[in-house]
Amino acid sequence: MDRRRFLLSMSALALPLPALAATGNDTSLPRLLTASWDEAEPLAGLVDGKRIALPGRGHGIVPVPGTTEAFIVSRRLGRWLARVDWRQGQLLQRIDAEFDRHFFGHAILSPDGKTLLTTENNDETSQGMIGRYDARTLQRIDELPTFGIGPHELLWLEPGKILAVANGGILTLPETGRTKLNRGQMLPSLVLLEWPSGKLLSEHVLDDKALSIRHLARCRDGTLGIALQAEYPEAAAHRNAPLLATLRDGVFRLAEQPEALMGYGASIAAAGDEFLVSAMRGNRLARWRSNGTPLPALAVPRPAGIASDGRQAWISSEAGGLYGYTPETAALFELSGLPARRWDNHLVLLR
Template sequence: MQLMAIDNHKRKLLKSSAAALALSPWLTACSSSSLQREKAALVSCSRTANGHFSAVVADSNGYPIYSIPLPERGHGVAISPNGELGVAFARRPGNYMQLFNIETGKSYAITASSPDRYFYGHGVFSSDGMTLYTTEGEKKTSQGIIGVYQLRDHQLIKVNEFSGFGIGPHEVICVDDTTLAIGVGGVHTDGRTPLNLETMQPALVYLSTESGKVVERVGLADHKLSIRHLSQTHDGRVLCGQQYRGEPEDGVPLVAIHQRGGALIPLKAEPEEWLRFNHYIASIAVLGTHVVATSPRGNCYGVWDLETNQLTEIASLVDASGVVVEQSGLNSPQWHISSGAGKVVNRTESGIVTSHQTNVMWDNHWNRIPLK
């Protein structure tokens, strides 16, 4: 019975993907031969004005090269270390992940969640590209699970699960070859409706990939700061962005940094400055000694100096979404920052800013494709 339920759900997802491909003229435009000659540099999920969803492979300026239709709204994308494969994850509480070829735009098998599980929007490949770690959870309890999948003949086969680390995991990253860092939101939900705001227990958790055991766990003083999105500095510290689940008038710190073995330290800004981010951080990326964090709900992004942990600037950007760092190629090292309204901002660490408009409604995250 369970297998039948999964198969029926998978057929529904495939039909949705086919409908998106057939009905969206923008998807067809993305696959034109002139665009395909550009070099793939960025990947993100996106939305279209007529209500369809896709993963988009773009050049370094954010202009689309390929699009991969998705059955429902996507969120994060995992990219294999060699830059060949991508996996787009459904927005939480999601029920699919889509494997695709970044170089050609070809879709492979879609993986549906089991009837009693959600995907939580993120995953990451191991350094050898053969294992994918995903954030998942039980529907009835929101108990967190790290799904462990092996890549076999362009299919993702679940081979293991890690659990017992908390409720409502969101982003997962590899901090080294044997350790995962997980942003555990702590929120038990029915769909997207929170049920335990007074008792939630968010944490930044480090997990062994060999044993699945928790090797370190740290939290914040305010238990209503749900830890969501992660990034890593060049010296191995982990940054986390929060969603605040408390009172609307509270201006609480939404970005924190952690050195292994120490406390989780909030970055600095005035309460009224934190309120500009409207209680939500979507994406984080580090360049040199500075970090950029975006807020689509606040229509802005912030820049912090990691030598002082002090906010240096808040810049307005409508529906500020993904941010990623480009450190190679012809351009100077810079952040690429995307907008759900299609704008792309390029910013150097010294503060030189350029921007241009694309026809893509970018979603929350961007990923950089490794250069070959």
């Protein structure tokens, strides 16, 4: 569905489009990095800059502070990790996954910028791992367990000391590609690891094991927001499946939410004291206060990545659009004049 048809359909349903026509918002475009894809051409780069051809579909992007470089991680069952120069539009370096390992699409830099950490799978045992690489050379240093299956996004809770890992709980293996092998017995968990020892500090699980714990963001009050993706056998069950869990004051719980978000949180970010989750299949930007109180979701066609500077957010759409969002006014506005590509699930702000 293109954006025009989507907006018309929303109008027909009399659903709120609170601020698509809002005025007075900062419509200037910051520097945003993301991957995009179609069957023939996986790309990455600045949304309005030079395109970088990738060996396959890219997913998570980690800018290298103070440089024009970034790391791009291949998507689940990923075989490659790349370093790119986003200003030049060049792929500078590519490494393949270690023997009997594959990437899960996300990485994070250590606070000193010297080490790159990636989520990986041990293809022999199916256990989740964190690969440690020298960020300068991409030489692999070692690995540590994530105490779970299918680790996805990583986030520092205390830079250099406590690392949060979203163990998605879904088993995939190289010989069966992206087929989910343990539906019905998923083991998702949020774990906090002491760094650099990798010691397990705490593990948090939900009662509903069909909710895959995938993406992480932290509000300025310290609350950790966790975007979920439901994996029920029946498609209809996804309609009102929870999209957000929070870890606040040591309590891990699901947040209430509006109806029909359709159970797939593509990404999460925090802006102001809000958590924003892209409800891609529900065509909404879902919003909550950091205490888990739901706010009205805003209509966005196939929202994908969300980037935030802490005060304002930017949202990409798989349907090709890019939007800005201001929490103070709940204003959502489309950024015009940009190339319309099929944006991947993550959008990164360069500071």
